[in-house]
Amino acid sequence: MNNKLYVPLLLSALLVGCNDSNDNNNTSAPEITPPESYTTTLNIVSANMWQNLYRDFNDTSSFEVAVKELQHANADIIFFQEATGITARMAERLGMHYYHGNNSVGSVGILSKHPIKNTIDAHNEYGGNIGAVLDVNGRDVIVFSNHLDYTRYITYDARGGNGITWQAHAGCLPITSQEDLDALNLQSYRPRQASYMLEQLSPYLENNAVIIFGGDLNEASGLDWTEDTANMYDRKGTVHDFMTHRRILDAGYTDSYRHLYPDPATNMGATWPFHIDDSWTQGASYVNECGRGLDDRDRIDFIYYNANAEDIELVDASLIGPRIKTYFPGPHGEDDTYQWDEKHSGMHVNEHGEPTYEERDFVSDHLWYKATFTLSTPGYDSEQESVINHAQFKDITIAEGENDGINISFNLTNTDLWDDALNYQIEVSGDNDLTAWLSHTLNQRPNEQDLISIDVPETVLATLDGSTKNNSLQIRYVAGNQRKHLAVFTILKEDIPRLTK
Template identity: 30%
Template sequence: MTRIDDHSRSAGGAVAAGAVVSAAVAPAAREIRVLALNTWHSGSKVADGIQLITDLIISTQASIVLLSEATEATTAVAAELRRRGHEFHAVPSRDTGILSMFPVEDSADLRWMVKARLRIDGKRLTVYSAHLEYRWYASNLPRGYGPGAPAPGEFAEHEWNKLPEGPVIDPAVIERVNAASGRCEVISDFLADTKAEIADGASVIIGGDLNEPSLLDWTPATANLFDHNGVVLAWETTRRLQQAGFIDAYRSMYPDPATHPGLTWPSDNIDVDVAELAWAPEADERDRVDYIFARGAALRLSAVGIIGPRGSIMRGTRLQESTQDNFLDSPAQWGSDHKGIFATYQLGD
């Protein structure tokens, strides 16, 4: 999430595949290692942010990287990878980006995301990197905070501040504010775009920061956790993805949101003051808003986990998570206020 960088409000300016940073040699195997990461203002919020992102890509051996808040980061990271001997195709846009070791046939810009068509051992894979609207953050309402809606939107007078009348727990109100964000329509546009890709025989992966919780997380099992304050809600963006047959990588392998909540935001970052990480400092605002989804009979998920610090921010303080979540790697230095998601797929016939 970001509230001060206007680049989060659009994802324009994708470049054609011919403008790749360098020609890449694709991995021989049909194993696809996907990293989705919010770069936090293009890695600018911490010292050596671009180097830290590059380190992460190399250490995880990611073959496809889906970046959000990546205004300048996509090309900068690709250049740093190349300097270190790792060749990636780069598909940047104004706010999202894709790095791929596999050949990029072409690319296109969608609202709030960028896509690239890849060719892997003769098979088509179309990948999308997304970063959806951060305002109208309706999951703040049951936690007693404003959703950051601009005027004349509902609750706009409260901005991101604590609500004087306390938490809003009426699902109809929460859903109404959430719908005003436009995130649902963006996903519907994405689903319309994927119909042609799937009809052409492509498998599809989308990843990034959707700035909205999952319908699989705000369930009766978590109604009294994470300051949900009893709210059970089928969040619309992920509901539409699920209805269209897209599989949530993390939740498909770890289905219990109470034991494996998969919380990705706000992540702790030991090099950053807590005041920069907490948006609802008197609430438990932890949520899973970063995802990887896939659709395609040829894709088989073999592993998925979280990349990033085990620490989170709760009620304005640092907290070490004691969940059963699968942390694949927790680097000593971290470049974001989100944790990343890493999924490994096998691409069959």
């Protein structure tokens, strides 16, 4: 047969309420004067996706669990890290706008329920950071997502380990001086990555704009490594003002968590690692040199903001996931003496605010961090069209193919970020699988008018039909060895001829 089946596009529409007034009632409705401004709530989540959520725990899809967590958080803006293969897929599932930098940039992404007015060029050295200007109900909000360099992780050097090799120093001797730790930190890219972001934000800060940024900064804060905590978490008596955060704080930004919870001794706020198996200080070298594995829990996931912006208020902050002590007990029973007052949220947090996550119910090796703001906006809706700085599938057609297979044809648009140095593929997979079931190489940049056609054999459809993990077939435009998913399109089982006979 040669009949073609078309995948319908879903169009959002405004629902107009019915007029339920009584025709016999001649009383005129009172005139309502609209307010000069509205109060908009912004739930912002920083979420490390732990290498694209490639681990599935407890016989469940990590991608599906992450979707449900972000829906539960009612996230308006999301800062992603380690999300090379996640950002476009997650944006499609959550129905959000997204930006994830040029095709060579890995890891970071920005998702937003509010339109993206324009984007800020990415910086990509051992991680990266990208920015965007959002239209939040008529008011500009400038955001940045960061995944800073993980090398020269000097919180290990301060504990008696090595931030490059991840092994213990001989004799487990820590580096404790401010000057020596600063010198080591300058060997990483973190300070210059932070400075790049601050330079990009400087014109907005001068205008006192609403600025909110965060992510996995891979560095602890001097607001946490204080005199009161110097002998906690194997910090060996060290008090240190970490350089990256020092630069951010000196530039005038406010640490949202420490603003609400100023005491690091009672509100540690640690985000990594929360499971002892994910710690890099539990290996043989630490047992040999230190006598035991070390406690390397720290707060390395942050959301900063410009507290001087007009009519913005930080109203809440919480850690998404289990308690930091549940699956990482401190050495020598120290967790029993520490105070743990952190507020938690998430799918498995009970009515008393207590996390009830079973082991590996949470899909990342980082806890996620959520901060809630209110700000005054001119309206209660955004009229701005969102810019699209990423590729898109257009005019997708599904036709029956040979031997019970199907043929999928489409156009690719917005491919101007094509980089000849990268390898590009069209991949077919299940919606919850990170690996490709079928791959087609693109040897040259496609024009918007070029029709691309993919034959999907019956064996691939049979894999989908028999899968309990995947509900749909997904077409992906993929770039580079990092396998960054530049665009995705999901086809439900019921839209596939072979599966609906």
